[in-house]
Amino acid sequence: xxxxxxxxxxxxxxxxxxxxxxxxxxxxxxxxxxxxxxxxxxxxxxxxxxxxxxxxxxxxxxxxxxxxxxxxxxxxxxxxxxxxxxxxxxxxxxxxxxxxxxxxxxxxxxxxxxxxxxxxxxxxxxxxxxxxxxxxxxxxxxxxxxxxxxxxxxxxxxxxxxxxxxxxxxxxxxxxxxxxxxxxxxxxxxxxxxxxxxxx
Numbered sequence: 001x002x003x004x005x006x007x008x009x010x011x012x013x014x015x016x017x018x019x020x021x022x023x024x025x026x027x028x029x030x031x032x033x034x035x036x037x038x039x040x041x042x043x044x045x046x047x048x049x050x051x052x053x054x055x056x057x058x059x060x061x062x063x064x065x066x067x068x069x070x071x072x073x074x075x076x077x078x079x080x081x082x083x084x085x086x087x088x089x090x091x092x093x094x095x096x097x098x099x100x101x102x103x104x105x106x107x108x109x110x111x112x113x114x115x116x117x118x119x120x121x122x123x124x125x126x127x128x129x130x131x132x133x134x135x136x137x138x139x140x141x142x143x144x145x146x147x148x149x150x151x152x153x154x155x156x157x158x159x160x161x162x163x164x165x166x167x168x169x170x171x172x173x174x175x176x177x178x179x180x181x182x183x184x185x186x187x188x189x190x191x192x193x194x195x196x197x198x199x200x
Contacts, residue, residue: 038132043116045125052198053123061200069100069185079178085110086168089151089180099149100185106142106155108178113137113157115166123197130166135159136175142168146182147191 047053077092079085093101114131137157144153155172156165193199 037134038130040128040130042119043127043129045127047124047198049198050124057200067189067191069189071102071183072186073184074104075101075182075184077180077182079108079174079180081174081176082111083174083178084170085172085174085178086151086153086170088174089153089168093146093149093151093182096184098146098182098184099187100189100191101146101182102185103142103144103146103151103153104181104183106139106178106180108139109136109175110139110157110172110178111136111175112171112173114169114171115155115157115164116169117166125197127167129169130164131169131171133171139178140165142180144168145191145194147194150192152195 075092075096075098077089079088112133112135114129116127116129118125119128120126137159140156140158140163142153142155144151146152153168154166155168156163158164
């Protein structure tokens with residue numbers, strides 16, 4: 001004698017539950033699509049002399065170095081929609097003939113970004129290049145220094161989900177506007193080794 005199968009046709013989910021499930025699935029898909037735009041690649045920085053990366057710290061280099069400087073003037077820079085933030089900053093530094101400065105503040109928003117972040121703990125340093133050509137974010141803060149005309153800028157960005165940041169790279173394009181304030185220092189200082197990891 002065969003087994004008789006009875007089908008239960010009673011609904012297991014209400015229409016409201018089905019709609020909530022579909023909305024959650026759509027949000028997950030949208031989030032995954034947005035995240036897919038962000039790319040990461042790791043690069044190893046080249047040393048001037050690879051042997052320097054392997055040597056121990058020198059007692060001749062103090063653990064903390066001090067540089068006294070006076071702010072001579074303040075320069076406020078405003079960047080318009082779709083300006084490359086790093087290229088614009090470099091151009092303004094040349095235009096204003098700024099040799100040494102500190103980045104006092106930065107705010108605004110971007111429509112795309114590229115930053116790098118350290119990704120290891122031993123010399124030579126490795127970095128993640130984090131790039132998203134289609135993600136807007138607010139500029140929460142900026143810091144850094146201009147050393148003998150060369151800028152070393154860092155920034156913090158935020159969107160609805162997270163705050164993140166790193167060293168400012170090309171292809172970070174302004175959205176509504178960006179404002180960066182520089183404190184220009186007296187020129188005689190030699191700050192060229194401030195970001196040299198082998199000055200140790």
